[in-house]
Amino acid sequence: MKKRVAVLQGDGIGKEVTDASIAVLEAIGRRFQHEFEWKYGLLGGVAIDKAGKPLPEETIAICEESDAILLGAVGGPAWDNNPSHLRPERGLLQIRKHFELSVNLRPVQAFKSLLAVSPLKEDVAAGVDMMIVRELTGGLYFGEPSHHDNDKAVDTLLYSREEIERVVTHAFELAKIRRNKVTSVDKANVLESSKLWRKIVEEIAEKYPDVEYEHMLVDAAAMKLITYPSSFDVIVTENMFGDILSDEASVITGSLGMLPSASLRVDGFGLYEPIHGSAPDIAGKNIANPIGTILSSAMMLRSSFGMLEEANAIEEAVKNVLDAGYCTSEFKEIGRNILSTTEMTEKIISEI
Amino acid sequence: MKKRVAVLQGDGIGKEVTDASIAVLEAIGRRFQHEFEWKYGLLGGVAIDKAGKPLPEETIAICEESDAILLGAVGGPAWDNNPSHLRPERGLLQIRKHFELSVNLRPVQAFKSLLAVSPLKEDVAAGVDMMIVRELTGGLYFGEPSHHDNDKAVDTLLYSREEIERVVTHAFELAKIRRNKVTSVDKANVLESSKLWRKIVEEIAEKYPDVEYEHMLVDAAAMKLITYPSSFDVIVTENMFGDILSDEASVITGSLGMLPSASLRVDGFGLYEPIHGSAPDIAGKNIANPIGTILSSAMMLRSSFGMLEEANAIEEAVKNVLDAGYCTSEFKEIGRNILSTTEMTEKIISEI
Ligand SMILES: CC(C)[C@H](C(=O)O)[C@@H](O)C(=O)O
Ligand SMILES: CC(C)[C@H](C(=O)O)[C@@H](O)C(=O)O
Numbered sequence: 245m246k247k248r249v250a251v252l253q254g255d256g257i258g259k260e261v262t263d264a265s266i267a268v269l270e271a272i273g274r275r276f277q278h279e280f281e282w283k284y285g286l287l288g289g290v291a292i293d294k295a296g297k298p299l300p301e302e303t304i305a306i307c308e309e310s311d312a313i314l315l316g317a318v319g320g321p322a323w324d325n326n327p328s329h330l331r332p333e334r335g336l337l338q339i340r341k342h343f344e345l346s347v348n349l350r351p352v353q354a355f356k357s358l359l360a361v362s363p364l365k366e367d368v369a370a371g372v373d374m375m376i377v378r379e380l381t382g383g384l385y386f387g388e389p390s391h392h393d394n395d396k397a398v399d400t401l402l403y404s405r406e407e408i409e410r411v412v413t414h415a416f417e418l419a420k421i422r423r424n425k426v427t428s429v430d431k432a433n434v435l436e437s438s439k440l441w442r443k444i445v446e447e448i449a450e451k452y453p454d455v456e457y458e459h460m461l462v463d464a465a466a467m468k469l470i471t472y473p474s475s476f477d478v479i480v481t482e483n484m485f486g487d488i489l490s491d492e493a494s495v496i497t498g499s500l501g502m503l504p505s506a507s508l509r510v511d512g513f514g515l516y517e518p519i520h521g522s523a524p525d526i527a528g529k530n531i532a533n534p535i536g537t538i539l540s541s542a543m544m545l546r547s548s549f550g551m552l553e554e555a556n557a558i559e560e561a562v563k564n565v566l567d568a569g570y571c572t573s574e575f576k577e578i579g580r581n582i583l584s585t586t587e588m589t590e591k592i593i594s595e596i
Numbered sequence: 597m598k599k600r601v602a603v604l605q606g607d608g609i610g611k612e613v614t615d616a617s618i619a620v621l622e623a624i625g626r627r628f629q630h631e632f633e634w635k636y637g638l639l640g641g642v643a644i645d646k647a648g649k650p651l652p653e654e655t656i657a658i659c660e661e662s663d664a665i666l667l668g669a670v671g672g673p674a675w676d677n678n679p680s681h682l683r684p685e686r687g688l689l690q691i692r693k694h695f696e697l698s699v700n701l702r703p704v705q706a707f708k709s710l711l712a713v714s715p716l717k718e719d720v721a722a723g724v725d726m727m728i729v730r731e732l733t734g735g736l737y738f739g740e741p742s743h744h745d746n747d748k749a750v751d752t753l754l755y756s757r758e759e760i761e762r763v764v765t766h767a768f769e770l771a772k773i774r775r776n777k778v779t780s781v782d783k784a785n786v787l788e789s790s791k792l793w794r795k796i797v798e799e800i801a802e803k804y805p806d807v808e809y810e811h812m813l814v815d816a817a818a819m820k821l822i823t824y825p826s827s828f829d830v831i832v833t834e835n836m837f838g839d840i841l842s843d844e845a846s847v848i849t850g851s852l853g854m855l856p857s858a859s860l861r862v863d864g865f866g867l868y869e870p871i872h873g874s875a876p877d878i879a880g881k882n883i884a885n886p887i888g889t890i891l892s893s894a895m896m897l898r899s900s901f902g903m904l905e906e907a908n909a910i911e912e913a914v915k916n917v918l919d920a921g922y923c924t925s926e927f928k929e930i931g932r933n934i935l936s937t938t939e940m941t942e943k944i945i946s947e948i
Binding site for chain 1: 680683685689714715716717720736737739742743744745746747748749750751752753754755756757783785786787788789791792793814815816818819821822823836837839840841842843844846847852
């Protein structure tokens with residue numbers, strides 16, 4: 245197959261980690277006879293500096309001509325005091341909305357060889373393998389009215405049935421090919437939007453008799469993610485809760501550098517990025533962990549291109565390299581074999 | 597001094613844990629020559645059953661005649677399928693709003709003798725001693741419009757300058773008598789209400805030049821609470837974020853049964869309750885942990901009655917009992933001396 249991928253390196257370590265991912269995808273292309281075409285666009289701080297806005301039209305055009313988007317990371321202290329519309333993360337919100345990337349997938353797993361660096365006790369973190377499904381284009385992030393003056397402020401949490409159905413259906417579909425369990429997180433004892441959410445979950449659950457599901461209040465979920473994380477399979481929740489819970493859960497792995505994400509449109513088009521930030525302090529030093537971005541490209545193969553075997557090949561390669569005791573510099577305390585960004589990338593490629 | 601306390605036992609283990617607290621306060625009264633008068637009122641499920649609503653007028657009247665409110669816990673499966681206005685937790689929201697209990701204090705500490713039961717590694721949890729200050733009567737919980745039909749739903753996050761100033765000022769005042777550090781948590785990169793919040797924090801911080809402060813995004817805070825919890829002193833945040841983060845942080849201690857809370861009006865009147873729920877499964881068995889409620893009554897002495905020495909006496913007593921290896925049944929796995937609710941209460945009283 246031939247696939248066009250828009251590459252948005254973004255800021256900080258974004259270039260290094262997307263380069264790593266591209267190298268791995270090229271290796272996949274060689275082994276499985278696929279051809280990838282890379283088109284580079286600006287997003288975030290670099291786009292503000294060079295094109296005057298965080299998501300320039302040219303970037304949108306490049307993405308529209310592509311089959312998927314690979315993103316590094318955006319942001320950095322250079323733009324921290326900019327007005328809202330000139331903030332790098334504004335570009336992220338805009339690209340999600342423009343391409344209707346309404347389903348955000350954030351897998352969290354505990355890699356056996358890294359249990360020593362998890363803040364959780366090893367027996368608590370062991371075996372964690374959950375998929376957080378976050379609604380990404382609705383809720384408090386986008387509802388109107390939304391403004392503030394010197395004396396008061398308002399934000400609006402809006403959801404339509406359609407928005408909720410879309411993401412909840414996706415979660416149940418995923419559960420079917422995972423461990424058949426969905427935990428829907430809401431605050432139905434207080435919020436009206438959560439009451440509609442809960443109702444729709446119950447309707448959709450009826451269509452999936454083999455999938456076990458439960459409702460959990462967001463505060464209870466915030467506890468259980470830490471006390472009993474291995475009890476979760478698929479978690480589905482609205483935008484803001486998903487933001488908080490997915491970052492919370494990500495610490496289980498021991499390093500943000502390990503974790504990928506996918507942001508999907510209903511037709512399978514998607515944006516793939518690691519969950520870590522742009523880490524300007526280590527940019528250009530060839531020490532960033534490329535695994536989060538490499539695993540994001542595996543998600544791209546699976547979710548946007550239907551290349552399941554290829555996706556598995558990447559995930560297996562990563563697992564083998566970790567099991568063999570290799571890691572990047574953020575793990576130096578556990579005294580494994582520390583590799584640079586490019587060495588880690590080569591090591592993973594050698595397993596493909 | 598003579599103080600009148602409204603006692604709202606609520607549901608489940610509520611009676612047992614408030615009884616324990618009352619016994620401890622009586623002991624304090626004997627030692628320090630205070631007199632407490634207890635007036636009992638209904639709240640929650642029991643109020644729905646006996647008076648047709650979760651917060652009956654008679655309970656309001658009892659609380660209005662009192663100097664503070666001691667609450668056990670509300671809720672249980674018996675009322676889970678009731679319509680919203682007949683849910684036990686509705687009574688909680690109503691009592692907070694009626695008495696303008698706008699500042700919710702949730703201290704979280706890691707007790708040395710219980711580090712073994714924390715889900716966090718012992719060196720991560722050790723030394724944790726933070727105070728979460730949650731705004732309790734504004735934000736998404738109370739803003740209008742708030743409704744849903746079959747196709748859409750809306751909730752409204754509203755804040756006035758006054759509401760924000762009140763809680764943020766309280767947080768800075770607390771920091772002054774603690775470790776001089778405030779972490780204000782918001783989502784200012786997305787929410788308008790958070791932008792106003794951040795602005796007001798900066799204004800108030802100017803009046804406290806000796807208090808170090810920082811802004812933290814809620815998703816970053818959800819991570820750091822687990823990766824580096826001992827870095828926090830006072831955390832201040834809006835209602836919904838506070839709900840999620842305080843429950844998340846509470847797991848550090850290893851048992852919800854240990855943790856107290858205070859909900860304060862600006863004039864010092866307050867409601868005091870443990871953060872745990874009504875635990876109907878263990879109600880009436882004399883095995884519930886009374887410490888969360890006993891420590892809540894210490895907060896009452898300190899915050900509503902200005903009895904600092906007395907509050908310290910309770911906290912010291914609890915610490916001594918824990919350090920001596922005593923605990924309640926939820927800790928059986930760590931093989932200490934397990935006491936019943938009443939035995940634990942007696943043991944604490946013997947240290948006063
Ligand atoms: C940068 C920010 C707007 C964004 C969000 O809150 O969605 C980020 O935290 C994320 O989770 O991707
Ligand atoms: C019962 C519920 C309404 C309440 C809240 O969310 O405030 C509870 O979770 C709490 O934190 O006291």
